[in-house]
Amino acid sequence: MKKIIFINLFLFSFLYALCDKSSINNAYKNYYKYQQEYISAILDNNKKNEIKALEGLIECGEFLKFNVTDYKQKLKKLKNNKLKTKIYRKTSSPDTTPSNKIKKPSKYIKIYSYNPLKMKIPDTNIKFFTIKTNLYKKIIDLPNAVIAKPVTKKIGKIYLKIAQFNKKTVRIVYYSKEKFTIKYTLKNRIITIKLNPLHKKQVIKSVLEKPKAFKPQNKIIVIDPGHGGKDAGGIGVKNRYEKIAVLKIAKYLKNYLLQKGYKVYLTRNSDYFIPLKKRTHFANVKKADLFISIHCNIAPKHKKSIHGIETYFLSPTRNERAIRVARLENKEIKGLNYLDQRVILSFLNKDRIIESNKLAIDVQQGMLSLLKSRYSNVKDNGVRPAPFWVLVGTQMPAILIETGYLSNPLESLRLFTPAYQKLIAKGITKGIENYFRKNP
Numbered sequence: 510m511k512k513i514i515f516i517n518l519f520l521f522s523f524l525y526a527l528c529d530k531s532s533i534n535n536a537y538k539n540y541y542k543y544q545q546e547y548i549s550a551i552l553d554n555n556k557k558n559e560i561k562a563l564e565g566l567i568e569c570g571e572f573l574k575f576n577v578t579d580y581k582q583k584l585k586k587l588k589n590n591k592l593k594t595k596i597y598r599k600t601s602s603p604d605t606t607p608s609n610k611i612k613k614p615s616k617y618i619k620i621y622s623y624n625p626l627k628m629k630i631p632d633t634n635i636k637f638f639t640i641k642t643n644l645y646k647k648i649i650d651l652p653n654a655v656i657a658k659p660v661t662k663k664i665g666k667i668y669l670k671i672a673q674f675n676k677k678t679v680r681i682v683y684y685s686k687e688k689f690t691i692k693y694t695l696k697n698r699i700i701t702i703k704l705n706p707l708h709k710k711q712v713i714k715s716v717l718e719k720p721k722a723f724k725p726q727n728k729i730i731v732i733d734p735g736h737g738g739k740d741a742g743g744i745g746v747k748n749r750y751e752k753i754a755v756l757k758i759a760k761y762l763k764n765y766l767l768q769k770g771y772k773v774y775l776t777r778n779s780d781y782f783i784p785l786k787k788r789t790h791f792a793n794v795k796k797a798d799l800f801i802s803i804h805c806n807i808a809p810k811h812k813k814s815i816h817g818i819e820t821y822f823l824s825p826t827r828n829e830r831a832i833r834v835a836r837l838e839n840k841e842i843k844g845l846n847y848l849d850q851r852v853i854l855s856f857l858n859k860d861r862i863i864e865s866n867k868l869a870i871d872v873q874q875g876m877l878s879l880l881k882s883r884y885s886n887v888k889d890n891g892v893r894p895a896p897f898w899v900l901v902g903t904q905m906p907a908i909l910i911e912t913g914y915l916s917n918p919l920e921s922l923r924l925f926t927p928a929y930q931k932l933i934a935k936g937i938t939k940g941i942e943n944y945f946r947k948n949p
Protein backbone atom coordinates (compact mmCIF):
# COMPACT_ATOMS: atom_id res chain seq x y z
CA MET A 510 0.00 0.00 0.00
CA LYS A 511 2.73 2.39 0.98
CA LYS A 512 4.57 1.68 -2.24
CA ILE A 513 1.56 2.54 -4.37
CA ILE A 514 1.10 5.82 -2.59
CA PHE A 515 4.73 6.68 -3.06
CA ILE A 516 4.68 5.89 -6.76
CA ASN A 517 1.54 7.93 -7.26
CA LEU A 518 3.00 10.88 -5.46
CA PHE A 519 6.10 10.61 -7.52
CA LEU A 520 4.25 10.41 -10.83
CA PHE A 521 2.12 13.34 -9.79
CA SER A 522 5.07 15.58 -9.10
CA PHE A 523 6.84 14.35 -12.18
CA LEU A 524 4.06 14.85 -14.70
CA TYR A 525 2.90 18.16 -13.37
CA ALA A 526 6.19 19.91 -12.86
CA LEU A 527 5.81 23.59 -13.76
CA CYS A 528 9.46 24.42 -13.89
CA ASP A 529 12.15 22.97 -16.11
CA LYS A 530 14.89 22.22 -13.61
CA SER A 531 17.22 20.44 -16.03
CA SER A 532 19.49 23.49 -15.88
CA ILE A 533 19.66 26.81 -14.09
CA ASN A 534 19.24 28.63 -17.38
CA ASN A 535 16.07 26.76 -18.22
CA ALA A 536 14.67 27.50 -14.79
CA TYR A 537 15.50 31.19 -15.23
CA LYS A 538 13.80 31.22 -18.62
CA ASN A 539 10.73 29.57 -17.11
CA TYR A 540 10.74 32.03 -14.26
CA TYR A 541 10.69 35.04 -16.61
CA LYS A 542 8.07 33.44 -18.78
CA TYR A 543 5.85 33.13 -15.71
CA GLN A 544 6.55 36.74 -14.75
CA GLN A 545 5.26 37.86 -18.14
CA GLU A 546 2.28 35.52 -17.91
CA TYR A 547 1.52 36.85 -14.48
CA ILE A 548 1.45 40.44 -15.69
CA SER A 549 -0.75 39.50 -18.66
CA ALA A 550 -3.09 37.59 -16.38
CA ILE A 551 -3.51 40.62 -14.15
CA LEU A 552 -4.20 42.88 -17.10
CA ASP A 553 -6.78 40.42 -18.44
CA ASN A 554 -8.16 39.83 -14.97
CA ASN A 555 -7.78 36.12 -15.60
CA LYS A 556 -7.61 34.42 -12.20
CA LYS A 557 -6.94 30.98 -13.65
CA ASN A 558 -3.84 32.19 -15.45
CA GLU A 559 -2.79 34.22 -12.48
CA ILE A 560 -2.77 31.10 -10.31
CA LYS A 561 -0.94 29.14 -12.97
CA ALA A 562 1.74 31.80 -13.31
CA LEU A 563 2.13 32.10 -9.56
CA GLU A 564 2.55 28.36 -9.17
CA GLY A 565 5.23 28.43 -11.84
CA LEU A 566 6.95 31.40 -10.21
CA ILE A 567 6.97 29.64 -6.86
CA GLU A 568 8.32 26.38 -8.22
CA CYS A 569 11.04 28.02 -10.32
CA GLY A 570 11.71 30.63 -7.65
CA GLU A 571 12.25 28.03 -4.96
CA PHE A 572 14.58 26.10 -7.23
CA LEU A 573 16.54 29.30 -7.92
CA LYS A 574 16.54 30.12 -4.20
CA PHE A 575 14.55 33.33 -4.62
CA ASN A 576 12.33 34.69 -1.93
CA VAL A 577 8.84 33.58 -3.00
CA THR A 578 6.95 34.46 0.17
CA ASP A 579 4.90 37.16 -1.53
CA TYR A 580 3.94 34.90 -4.40
CA LYS A 581 2.82 32.28 -1.91
CA GLN A 582 0.71 34.77 0.00
CA LYS A 583 -0.89 35.97 -3.20
CA LEU A 584 -1.57 32.41 -4.31
CA LYS A 585 -3.18 31.57 -1.00
CA LYS A 586 -5.46 34.58 -1.27
CA LEU A 587 -6.48 33.69 -4.79
CA LYS A 588 -7.18 30.09 -3.93
CA ASN A 589 -9.29 31.09 -0.96
CA ASN A 590 -11.43 33.15 -3.30
CA LYS A 591 -13.69 30.19 -4.02
CA LEU A 592 -11.51 29.08 -6.87
CA LYS A 593 -11.41 25.33 -6.82
CA THR A 594 -9.90 24.63 -10.21
CA LYS A 595 -6.41 23.39 -10.11
CA ILE A 596 -4.33 24.09 -13.13
CA TYR A 597 -1.21 22.21 -13.90
CA ARG A 598 0.94 22.00 -16.92
CA LYS A 599 3.02 19.31 -18.39
CA THR A 600 6.59 20.35 -18.93
CA SER A 601 9.79 18.42 -19.11
CA SER A 602 10.80 16.42 -16.13
CA PRO A 603 12.72 17.18 -12.99
CA ASP A 604 14.53 13.92 -12.64
CA THR A 605 14.17 12.43 -9.21
CA THR A 606 13.41 8.90 -8.23
CA PRO A 607 14.98 6.15 -6.17
CA SER A 608 17.77 4.06 -7.61
CA ASN A 609 17.66 0.73 -9.35
CA LYS A 610 20.07 -2.15 -9.31
CA ILE A 611 22.56 -2.62 -12.10
CA LYS A 612 23.36 -5.73 -14.13
CA LYS A 613 26.16 -6.86 -16.42
CA PRO A 614 27.74 -3.64 -17.60
CA SER A 615 30.19 -3.77 -20.50
CA LYS A 616 31.83 -0.86 -22.34
CA TYR A 617 33.18 2.39 -20.92
CA ILE A 618 32.65 6.10 -21.21
CA LYS A 619 35.03 8.33 -19.37
CA ILE A 620 34.10 11.71 -18.08
CA TYR A 621 36.63 13.91 -16.40
CA SER A 622 35.00 16.20 -14.00
CA TYR A 623 36.37 19.64 -13.37
CA ASN A 624 36.10 21.13 -9.95
CA PRO A 625 36.85 24.81 -9.36
CA LEU A 626 37.24 24.27 -5.63
CA LYS A 627 39.90 21.66 -6.24
CA MET A 628 38.03 19.28 -4.00
CA LYS A 629 37.84 15.66 -4.78
CA ILE A 630 34.40 14.47 -5.66
CA PRO A 631 33.42 12.43 -2.64
CA ASP A 632 31.90 9.26 -4.06
CA THR A 633 29.51 9.08 -1.16
CA ASN A 634 27.88 12.25 -2.43
CA ILE A 635 27.37 11.09 -5.97
CA LYS A 636 23.73 10.43 -6.57
CA PHE A 637 22.61 7.78 -8.97
CA PHE A 638 19.03 7.06 -9.80
CA THR A 639 16.68 5.77 -12.46
CA ILE A 640 13.48 7.10 -13.93
CA LYS A 641 11.03 5.19 -16.07
CA THR A 642 8.45 7.17 -17.98
CA ASN A 643 7.98 6.75 -21.70
CA LEU A 644 11.78 6.68 -21.66
CA TYR A 645 14.32 4.85 -19.56
CA LYS A 646 16.49 7.40 -17.79
CA LYS A 647 19.64 6.89 -15.72
CA ILE A 648 20.89 9.88 -13.87
CA ILE A 649 24.15 10.64 -12.09
CA ASP A 650 24.62 13.85 -10.14
CA LEU A 651 28.21 14.98 -9.53
CA PRO A 652 28.54 17.37 -6.61
CA ASN A 653 31.04 20.25 -6.64
CA ALA A 654 31.46 20.10 -10.38
CA VAL A 655 31.14 22.67 -13.11
CA ILE A 656 30.65 22.22 -16.82
CA ALA A 657 31.19 25.14 -19.20
CA LYS A 658 29.07 23.84 -22.05
CA PRO A 659 26.41 21.15 -22.00
CA VAL A 660 27.34 17.95 -23.83
CA THR A 661 24.89 15.98 -25.94
CA LYS A 662 25.86 12.66 -27.50
CA LYS A 663 24.15 9.70 -29.06
CA ILE A 664 25.58 6.28 -28.33
CA GLY A 665 23.70 3.70 -30.32
CA LYS A 666 20.13 3.97 -29.18
CA ILE A 667 21.12 5.68 -25.97
CA TYR A 668 21.32 9.45 -25.62
CA LEU A 669 23.68 11.21 -23.25
CA LYS A 670 23.27 14.69 -21.88
CA ILE A 671 25.67 16.36 -19.47
CA ALA A 672 24.76 19.78 -18.12
CA GLN A 673 24.94 22.01 -15.10
CA PHE A 674 21.97 21.04 -12.95
CA ASN A 675 22.42 23.66 -10.29
CA LYS A 676 25.20 25.89 -9.07
CA LYS A 677 27.31 23.04 -7.72
CA THR A 678 26.02 19.96 -9.47
CA VAL A 679 26.70 18.53 -12.88
CA ARG A 680 24.02 16.11 -14.01
CA ILE A 681 24.68 13.25 -16.37
CA VAL A 682 21.58 11.79 -17.96
CA TYR A 683 21.41 8.73 -20.17
CA TYR A 684 18.08 8.01 -21.79
CA SER A 685 16.65 5.64 -24.30
CA LYS A 686 13.41 4.09 -25.42
CA GLU A 687 15.01 0.72 -24.81
CA LYS A 688 16.09 -0.80 -21.58
CA PHE A 689 19.74 -0.38 -20.62
CA THR A 690 21.93 -0.34 -17.54
CA ILE A 691 24.86 1.72 -16.39
CA LYS A 692 27.42 1.45 -13.65
CA TYR A 693 29.92 4.01 -12.50
CA THR A 694 33.20 3.94 -10.62
CA LEU A 695 35.20 6.84 -9.30
CA LYS A 696 38.97 7.02 -9.08
CA ASN A 697 41.21 10.09 -8.77
CA ARG A 698 38.31 12.40 -9.55
CA ILE A 699 37.62 10.50 -12.73
CA ILE A 700 34.26 8.95 -13.03
CA THR A 701 34.06 5.99 -15.35
CA ILE A 702 30.69 4.93 -16.57
CA LYS A 703 29.92 1.51 -17.96
CA LEU A 704 27.07 1.29 -20.36
CA ASN A 705 25.28 -1.87 -21.40
CA PRO A 706 24.36 -2.67 -24.15
CA LEU A 707 26.86 -0.77 -26.22
CA HIS A 708 28.56 -1.43 -29.54
CA LYS A 709 32.31 -1.15 -29.81
CA LYS A 710 32.54 1.71 -32.29
CA GLN A 711 30.17 3.81 -30.25
CA VAL A 712 32.41 4.13 -27.24
CA ILE A 713 33.11 7.80 -26.64
CA LYS A 714 35.31 9.79 -24.38
CA SER A 715 33.75 12.93 -23.18
CA VAL A 716 35.66 15.56 -21.30
CA LEU A 717 33.97 18.15 -19.18
CA GLU A 718 35.42 21.45 -20.25
CA LYS A 719 37.12 23.75 -17.86
CA PRO A 720 35.54 27.17 -17.80
CA LYS A 721 37.72 29.54 -19.79
CA ALA A 722 40.03 31.47 -17.54
CA PHE A 723 39.14 35.13 -17.43
CA LYS A 724 41.59 38.00 -17.07
CA PRO A 725 40.64 40.67 -14.54
CA GLN A 726 42.68 43.19 -16.57
CA ASN A 727 40.12 42.84 -19.35
CA LYS A 728 37.14 43.49 -17.09
CA ILE A 729 35.81 46.95 -16.38
CA ILE A 730 33.65 47.50 -13.32
CA VAL A 731 31.74 50.68 -12.57
CA ILE A 732 30.83 51.18 -8.92
CA ASP A 733 28.04 53.58 -8.20
CA PRO A 734 27.85 54.95 -4.64
CA GLY A 735 24.18 56.00 -4.39
CA HIS A 736 22.97 59.58 -3.88
CA GLY A 737 25.44 62.38 -2.96
CA GLY A 738 25.45 66.14 -2.50
CA LYS A 739 21.95 67.59 -2.04
CA ASP A 740 20.56 64.02 -2.08
CA ALA A 741 21.50 62.44 1.25
CA GLY A 742 19.66 59.21 0.48
CA GLY A 743 18.22 57.60 3.58
CA ILE A 744 18.80 59.27 6.91
CA GLY A 745 19.03 56.72 9.71
CA VAL A 746 19.32 56.67 13.48
CA LYS A 747 21.68 59.29 14.94
CA ASN A 748 21.38 61.25 11.69
CA ARG A 749 23.55 58.87 9.74
CA TYR A 750 23.46 59.65 6.00
CA GLU A 751 23.30 56.93 3.39
CA LYS A 752 25.44 58.94 0.95
CA ILE A 753 28.36 58.85 3.43
CA ALA A 754 28.35 55.12 4.17
CA VAL A 755 27.94 54.02 0.57
CA LEU A 756 30.84 56.18 -0.60
CA LYS A 757 33.11 54.58 2.00
CA ILE A 758 32.07 51.05 1.01
CA ALA A 759 32.46 51.92 -2.68
CA LYS A 760 36.00 53.18 -2.14
CA TYR A 761 37.01 50.03 -0.26
CA LEU A 762 35.42 47.97 -3.01
CA LYS A 763 37.34 49.90 -5.65
CA ASN A 764 40.64 49.15 -3.87
CA TYR A 765 39.93 45.45 -3.48
CA LEU A 766 38.99 45.14 -7.13
CA LEU A 767 42.08 47.09 -8.22
CA GLN A 768 44.21 44.71 -6.14
CA LYS A 769 42.65 41.80 -8.05
CA GLY A 770 43.58 43.48 -11.32
CA TYR A 771 40.23 44.84 -12.55
CA LYS A 772 39.74 48.22 -14.15
CA VAL A 773 37.48 50.15 -11.82
CA TYR A 774 35.64 53.47 -11.97
CA LEU A 775 33.46 55.24 -9.44
CA THR A 776 30.49 57.31 -10.61
CA ARG A 777 31.38 59.79 -7.84
CA ASN A 778 34.53 60.18 -5.77
CA SER A 779 33.24 62.52 -3.13
CA ASP A 780 30.06 64.13 -1.86
CA TYR A 781 28.35 65.65 -4.89
CA PHE A 782 25.09 65.09 -6.71
CA ILE A 783 24.79 63.15 -9.99
CA PRO A 784 21.45 62.43 -11.68
CA LEU A 785 20.56 58.74 -12.13
CA LYS A 786 20.72 58.95 -15.91
CA LYS A 787 24.28 60.23 -15.84
CA ARG A 788 25.41 57.33 -13.69
CA THR A 789 24.29 54.73 -16.21
CA HIS A 790 25.50 56.85 -19.11
CA PHE A 791 28.92 56.90 -17.46
CA ALA A 792 28.96 53.09 -17.21
CA ASN A 793 27.98 52.76 -20.88
CA VAL A 794 30.66 55.21 -21.99
CA LYS A 795 33.28 53.31 -19.98
CA LYS A 796 32.03 50.10 -21.65
CA ALA A 797 31.76 48.52 -18.23
CA ASP A 798 31.29 44.77 -17.88
CA LEU A 799 29.45 45.18 -14.59
CA PHE A 800 27.58 47.98 -12.87
CA ILE A 801 27.33 47.81 -9.09
CA SER A 802 25.19 50.39 -7.32
CA ILE A 803 25.62 50.59 -3.54
CA HIS A 804 22.92 51.76 -1.16
CA CYS A 805 21.61 51.54 2.39
CA ASN A 806 18.00 50.92 3.26
CA ILE A 807 15.47 52.60 5.53
CA ALA A 808 12.57 50.60 6.95
CA PRO A 809 8.99 51.82 6.52
CA LYS A 810 8.19 54.26 9.35
CA HIS A 811 11.80 53.80 10.46
CA LYS A 812 10.86 50.60 12.23
CA LYS A 813 13.96 49.70 14.21
CA SER A 814 13.61 45.92 14.22
CA ILE A 815 13.88 45.52 10.45
CA HIS A 816 17.40 44.72 9.22
CA GLY A 817 19.30 42.64 6.71
CA ILE A 818 21.05 42.69 3.37
CA GLU A 819 19.37 42.39 -0.01
CA THR A 820 20.60 42.53 -3.58
CA TYR A 821 18.37 43.69 -6.41
CA PHE A 822 18.59 43.25 -10.13
CA LEU A 823 16.55 45.18 -12.61
CA SER A 824 13.35 43.48 -13.58
CA PRO A 825 9.65 44.18 -13.60
CA THR A 826 8.10 42.95 -10.40
CA ARG A 827 4.91 43.03 -8.40
CA ASN A 828 6.73 42.31 -5.21
CA GLU A 829 5.56 45.13 -2.97
CA ARG A 830 8.62 45.22 -0.80
CA ALA A 831 10.85 45.52 -3.86
CA ILE A 832 8.61 48.23 -5.26
CA ARG A 833 8.73 50.11 -1.97
CA VAL A 834 12.53 50.04 -1.96
CA ALA A 835 12.56 51.00 -5.63
CA ARG A 836 10.33 53.98 -4.83
CA LEU A 837 12.79 55.16 -2.21
CA GLU A 838 15.69 54.88 -4.63
CA ASN A 839 13.78 56.16 -7.66
CA LYS A 840 12.35 59.30 -6.17
CA GLU A 841 14.35 61.41 -8.58
CA ILE A 842 12.33 60.14 -11.51
CA LYS A 843 8.98 61.83 -11.94
CA GLY A 844 6.11 61.65 -14.36
CA LEU A 845 6.15 57.92 -14.94
CA ASN A 846 3.11 56.08 -13.70
CA TYR A 847 3.17 52.41 -12.93
CA LEU A 848 1.89 51.34 -16.33
CA ASP A 849 4.49 53.43 -18.15
CA GLN A 850 7.20 51.92 -16.01
CA ARG A 851 6.00 48.44 -16.68
CA VAL A 852 5.82 48.94 -20.41
CA ILE A 853 9.38 50.22 -20.47
CA LEU A 854 10.56 47.38 -18.29
CA SER A 855 8.91 44.83 -20.53
CA PHE A 856 11.34 45.83 -23.30
CA LEU A 857 14.36 44.92 -21.24
CA ASN A 858 16.81 42.47 -22.62
CA LYS A 859 16.04 39.09 -21.07
CA ASP A 860 19.59 37.77 -21.30
CA ARG A 861 20.86 40.78 -19.44
CA ILE A 862 18.24 40.28 -16.75
CA ILE A 863 19.39 36.69 -16.38
CA GLU A 864 23.04 37.74 -16.14
CA SER A 865 22.18 40.45 -13.60
CA ASN A 866 20.25 37.90 -11.61
CA LYS A 867 23.23 35.52 -11.55
CA LEU A 868 25.53 38.34 -10.52
CA ALA A 869 23.12 39.32 -7.75
CA ILE A 870 23.08 35.76 -6.41
CA ASP A 871 26.89 35.54 -6.32
CA VAL A 872 27.34 38.95 -4.73
CA GLN A 873 24.67 38.35 -2.11
CA GLN A 874 26.32 35.01 -1.24
CA GLY A 875 29.77 36.59 -1.14
CA MET A 876 28.68 39.27 1.33
CA LEU A 877 26.66 36.94 3.53
CA SER A 878 29.35 34.28 3.80
CA LEU A 879 31.98 36.78 4.96
CA LEU A 880 29.77 38.86 7.26
CA LYS A 881 28.25 35.83 8.95
CA SER A 882 31.70 34.45 9.69
CA ARG A 883 32.55 37.48 11.86
CA TYR A 884 29.31 39.12 12.96
CA SER A 885 26.22 37.83 14.67
CA ASN A 886 22.69 38.73 13.67
CA VAL A 887 23.49 39.22 9.97
CA LYS A 888 20.31 38.65 8.03
CA ASP A 889 19.96 37.43 4.47
CA ASN A 890 16.99 39.14 2.85
CA GLY A 891 17.73 37.46 -0.44
CA VAL A 892 17.99 38.42 -4.08
CA ARG A 893 15.05 40.28 -5.57
CA PRO A 894 13.94 41.69 -8.88
CA ALA A 895 13.03 45.37 -8.74
CA PRO A 896 12.41 48.24 -11.16
CA PHE A 897 15.35 50.46 -10.28
CA TRP A 898 15.80 53.27 -12.74
CA VAL A 899 19.48 53.59 -12.05
CA LEU A 900 19.78 50.13 -13.60
CA VAL A 901 17.45 50.73 -16.54
CA GLY A 902 19.88 52.56 -18.80
CA THR A 903 22.82 50.24 -18.33
CA GLN A 904 23.84 47.92 -21.13
CA MET A 905 25.74 45.47 -18.90
CA PRO A 906 24.70 43.21 -16.00
CA ALA A 907 23.73 45.58 -13.22
CA ILE A 908 22.77 45.17 -9.59
CA LEU A 909 21.81 47.38 -6.69
CA ILE A 910 22.92 46.32 -3.23
CA GLU A 911 21.06 47.43 -0.13
CA THR A 912 23.91 46.80 2.30
CA GLY A 913 21.75 47.16 5.42
CA TYR A 914 19.17 49.29 7.23
CA LEU A 915 20.26 52.65 8.61
CA SER A 916 17.01 52.67 10.58
CA ASN A 917 18.23 49.67 12.61
CA PRO A 918 20.55 50.85 15.42
CA LEU A 919 23.00 47.94 15.25
CA GLU A 920 23.19 47.71 11.45
CA SER A 921 23.45 51.47 11.15
CA LEU A 922 26.39 51.51 13.57
CA ARG A 923 28.06 48.69 11.65
CA LEU A 924 27.55 50.44 8.31
CA PHE A 925 29.57 53.33 9.68
CA THR A 926 32.35 51.09 11.07
CA PRO A 927 35.40 50.69 8.77
CA ALA A 928 35.91 46.99 9.62
CA TYR A 929 32.33 46.21 8.61
CA GLN A 930 32.46 48.41 5.51
CA LYS A 931 35.63 46.60 4.43
CA LEU A 932 34.08 43.20 4.97
CA ILE A 933 31.06 44.14 2.83
CA ALA A 934 33.44 45.34 0.12
CA LYS A 935 35.43 42.10 0.39
CA GLY A 936 32.21 40.08 0.14
CA ILE A 937 31.14 41.93 -2.99
CA THR A 938 34.61 41.31 -4.46
CA LYS A 939 34.28 37.61 -3.68
CA GLY A 940 30.88 37.55 -5.38
CA ILE A 941 32.20 39.30 -8.49
CA GLU A 942 35.11 36.84 -8.68
CA ASN A 943 32.73 33.90 -8.42
CA TYR A 944 30.48 35.40 -11.08
CA PHE A 945 33.34 35.88 -13.55
CA ARG A 946 34.74 32.44 -12.85
CA LYS A 947 31.43 30.90 -13.87
CA ASN A 948 30.60 33.43 -16.60
CA PRO A 949 33.94 34.33 -18.18
Ligand SMILES: [Zn+2]
Nearest residue numbers: 735742804805
Ligand atom coordinates in the same frame (compact mmCIF):
# COMPACT_ATOMS: atom_id res chain seq x y z
ZN1 LIG B 1 19.79 54.63 -1.75
